[in-house]
Amino acid sequence: MNKFNLSGLLLAFAILSFTACSEDKTEPQKTSLLENYSFTATGIYPEGIDFDTDNNRFVIASFNKGTVYTLSSDGKNFTPFINDPNIVAALGTYTDEINDRIIVVSGDAGASEKSGNNGSTAGQIAYTGIYNSKTGALIKGIDLKPLVTTGGVFPNDIAMDNNGNIYITDSFSPVIYKINKDYNTSIFADHASFSAPAGSFGLNGIVYHNDGYFVVAHTQGEKLFKVKVADAAVSEITGIGNTIKTPDGLEWSNNNLAVVENGLGDGKIHLISSNNGWASASKIKEVSIGKNEFPTTAFAADNGNLYVINSYLGKLLGGDKTHANYQIRGFKL
Numbered sequence: 001m002n003k004f005n006l007s008g009l010l011l012a013f014a015i016l017s018f019t020a021c022s023e024d025k026t027e028p029q030k031t032s033l034l035e036n037y038s039f040t041a042t043g044i045y046p047e048g049i050d051f052d053t054d055n056n057r058f059v060i061a062s063f064n065k066g067t068v069y070t071l072s073s074d075g076k077n078f079t080p081f082i083n084d085p086n087i088v089a090a091l092g093t094y095t096d097e098i099n100d101r102i103i104v105v106s107g108d109a110g111a112s113e114k115s116g117n118n119g120s121t122a123g124q125i126a127y128t129g130i131y132n133s134k135t136g137a138l139i140k141g142i143d144l145k146p147l148v149t150t151g152g153v154f155p156n157d158i159a160m161d162n163n164g165n166i167y168i169t170d171s172f173s174p175v176i177y178k179i180n181k182d183y184n185t186s187i188f189a190d191h192a193s194f195s196a197p198a199g200s201f202g203l204n205g206i207v208y209h210n211d212g213y214f215v216v217a218h219t220q221g222e223k224l225f226k227v228k229v230a231d232a233a234v235s236e237i238t239g240i241g242n243t244i245k246t247p248d249g250l251e252w253s254n255n256n257l258a259v260v261e262n263g264l265g266d267g268k269i270h271l272i273s274s275n276n277g278w279a280s281a282s283k284i285k286e287v288s289i290g291k292n293e294f295p296t297t298a299f300a301a302d303n304g305n306l307y308v309i310n311s312y313l314g315k316l317l318g319g320d321k322t323h324a325n326y327q328i329r330g331f332k333l
Contacts, residue, residue, distance in 0.1 A: 032073060032303075033073055033301055033303055033305065033307070033330070034073075034074070034075055034330070035305070035330045036327065036328065036329050036330055037058075037071060037075045037307075037327065037328040037329075038075075038325065038326065038327045038328075039071055039075070039078040039325075039326055040078075040324050040325055040326075041069070041078060041324065041326070042322060042323075042324040043064050043065065043113075043316075043321045043322060043323065043324070044060075044062040044063075044064055044065050044067070044069070044326070045062060045063045045064040045065075045311055045312060045313055045315070045316040045321075045323065046060045046061060046062055046063065046069075046296075046309050046311050046326055047061055047062070047063040047089070047090065047091050047092075047296050047297065047309075047311055047313065048060070048061035048090065048091055048092045048093040048104075048157075048296070048297050048309075049061070049093065049296075049297050049298070049299055049307070049308075049309040049328065050093050050094055050095045050102075050299055051095065051299045051301065051307070052070070052095040052097065052102070052133055053095070053097055054097045054100070054133065054134075055070075055133060055134060056072070056073045057070040057071060057072050057073060058070065058071040058072075058073075058299070058307075058328065059081070059093050059095055059102055060093070060309065061090035061091060061092070061093040061104060062089075062090050063089045063090065063091065063111075063112060063311065063313060063316065064089070064111070064112050064113055064316055064321060065090070065112075065113055066084075066087040066088050066089055066090050066106065066112055066113065066114045067080050067081075067082065067083055067087070067090060068080075068081050068082035068087075068090050068093060068102070068104055068131075068136075069081055071328070081136045082102070082104065082129070082131055082136045083136075084104075084129050084131075084138060084141070086106065086127050086129065086141055087104065087106040087114075087127065087129060088106050088107070088108040088112050088114040088115060088121065088125050088127075089106055089107055089108055089109060089111070089112040089114075089115075089125075090104055090106055091104075091105050091106060091107055091154075091155065091156050091157070092104070092105045092155070092156055092157035092158045092168070092169075092297075093105075093158070094158040094159075094160065094166075095133065096133070096160065097133070098164075099164070100132060100133045100134065101130050101131065101132070101133055101139060102130075102131045102132075102133045102136075103128065103129070103130050103131075103158050103166060104128070104129045104130075104131070105126075105127070105128050105129075105155040105156065105157070105158060105168055106125060106126075106127040106128075106129070106155070107123075107125050107126060107127075107153065107154035107155050107156070107171070107172075108121045108122050108123065108124065108125040108154070109122055109123075109154065109317075110122030110123075111316055111317055113321075122152070123151075123152025123153060123154060123172050124145065124152065124153065125145070125153070125154075126143065126144035126145040126147075126148065126153040126154070126155045126170070126177075127141065127142070127143060127144070127145075127155070128141070128142040128144060128155065128166075128168065128177075128179065129141050129142075130142070130183075140183050142179060142183060142185060144168070144177050144185060147175070147177060147185060147186070147187055148170070148173045148175065148187075151172065151173050152172040152173065152198075153170055153172050153173050154170060154171040154172040154173075154201075155168045155169070155170050155171075155177065156168070156169045156170065156171045156201075156203065156204050156205075157169050157204060157205045157206045157249070157250075157297075158206070159206040159207055159208040159214060160208060161208055161229055162208075162210065163181070164180075164181045165178055165179065165180050165181065166178070166179040166180075167179075167188055167206060167208070167214065168206075169203035169204060169205070169206045169216055170202070170203055171196070171201040171202050171203055171204060171219070172196075172201075172202065173202075174190060174191055174192065174193075174194030174195040174196075174202060174203070175187050175188075175189065175190045175194065176188045176189040176194075176203070176206070176214075176216070176227065176232075188232055189227055189232040189234065191232075191234045193218075193221075193223075193225060193234055193236065194218065194225075194234075196218070196219075196220040196221065197220065200219070200220040201219040201220055201264075202218055202219065202220055202221070203216055203217070203218055203219075204216075204217045204218070204219045204247065204248050204249070205217040205247065205248055205249040205250035205251075205259075205260070205297070206250065207250045207251065207252055207257070208229075209252075209278070211277065212228065212229045212230060213226050213227060213228045213229060213277075213278070214226070214227045214229070215227075215237065215250060215257060215278055216250075217247035217248065217249075217250055217259065218247070219246050219247060219248060219262070219264070220246075222242055222244060222245055222246065222247065223236055223237075223247075224236070224237040224240065224244075224247065224250075224259070224281070225237065226278050226279070235279065237274075237278055237279065237280060237281050238279070238280040238281075239280035239281050239282050240272060240281050240282065240283055243270070243283050244259055244261055244265075244270050244272075244283070245261050245264075245265030245266060246261055246262050246264040246265035247259045247260070247261060247262075247270075248260045248261065248262035248295070248296050248297065249262075249295075249296055249297030249298050249308075251297075251298040251299065251300045251306060252300060253271060253300050253306055253333050255273070256271050256272060256273045256284065256333075257271070257272050257273070257274075257278075257281070258270070258271055258298055258300070258306050258333060259271075259272060260295050260296060260297060260298055260308060261295075262294055262295060262296050262311075262313075263290075263291045263292065263293065263294030263295070263311075263313060263314045264314075265291070266288070266291050267288065267289045267290045267291040267292070267293055267294060267295055268286050268287060268288050268289060268295075269286065269287045269289065269295070269298070269306065269308060269331060269333070270283055270285070270286045271283070271284050271285040271286070271333045272284065285333060287331055287333070289308065289310065289329065290310075291314070292312070292314065293310040293311075293312065293327070294310065294311045294312050294313045294314045294315075295308045295309065295310055295311065296309055296311045296313065297309055301330075304332055305330035305331060305332060306330070306331045306332075306333055307328050307329070307330050307331075308328070308329050308331065309326070309327075309328055310326055310327045310328070310329065311326070312326065
């Protein structure tokens with residue numbers, strides 16, 4: 001995170017430090033980004049995306065390879081960055097510029113190169129890796145699986161509150177994990193509304209709001225929930241009905257919320273708004289990307305674009321590990 005150098009009586013402002021998702025981070029200078037990006041890498045099937053403003057590069061998590069890559073802001077350098085043997089499928093990724101960290105979660109759906117034979121490790125991996133954002137060196141590796149005593153696990157997305165606590169959704173277990181500043185772990189929320197039938201994805205994207213709550217997406221249920229930080233109280237966000245299929249990644253876009261509908265649905269971006277603190281919401285816009293492109297997650301840049309990763313995950317889940325051409329598309333919403 002860039003730092004302001006103020007002195008004497010001119011020190012009239014406080015630095016506003018956002019420690020939530022990438023959508024909550026504000027930089028004093030606009031980052032120079034292209035309108036769209038493309039890169040070639042056989043069989044990576046990227047699932048998670050964020051942007052590291054300090055190092056001026058996208059951070060991209062590979063579902064299939066279990067590797068985290070970087071893509072330079074000029075689009076010229078696509079490079080492996082984090083190779084942690086504990087990562088099976090690299091899923092949600094979060095850039096924490098304030099603490100010079102990159103946070104990555106890993107699960108296993110049985111479809112990755114590091115998956116066990118015949119699906120033997122599917123639903124059994126719940127790993128969080130915390131890395132130095134400049135070097136990729138491991139700072140802390142955390143196994144979340146012991147927190148869930150029954151059923152499968154699949155950690156998916158990451159948010160951070162204003163106190164530096166990390167929160168992680170799980171798609172196979174109806175929980176949200178919490179990792180505090182000392183890297184102690186707990187179950188933050190365990191709620192029946194978060195459940196999903198076996199073989200389907202429940203909780204997915206999560207974003208933090210500075211008023212002290214999260215918005216989380218439930219893919220199979222095609223719902224959004226509001227979860228309060230203070231007491232983990234859960235309420236469904238009403239008003240959008242069944243207008244959004246298979247919600248995946250979430251990202252704040254100014255005062256609105258961008259919801260990525262993945263390729264299990266029709267592959268779209270939905271922009272929704274609320275005038276009552278996200279007790280309810282209404283859809284104001286949608287943009288089609290494509291079912292085959294299988295968009296998953298997004299990053300809201302200070303140039304006004306929402307950048308969405310096309311993962312082509314439908315091919316991987318269908319057994320094809322050969323796709324090589326991927327895109328990050330910028331949209332003005």
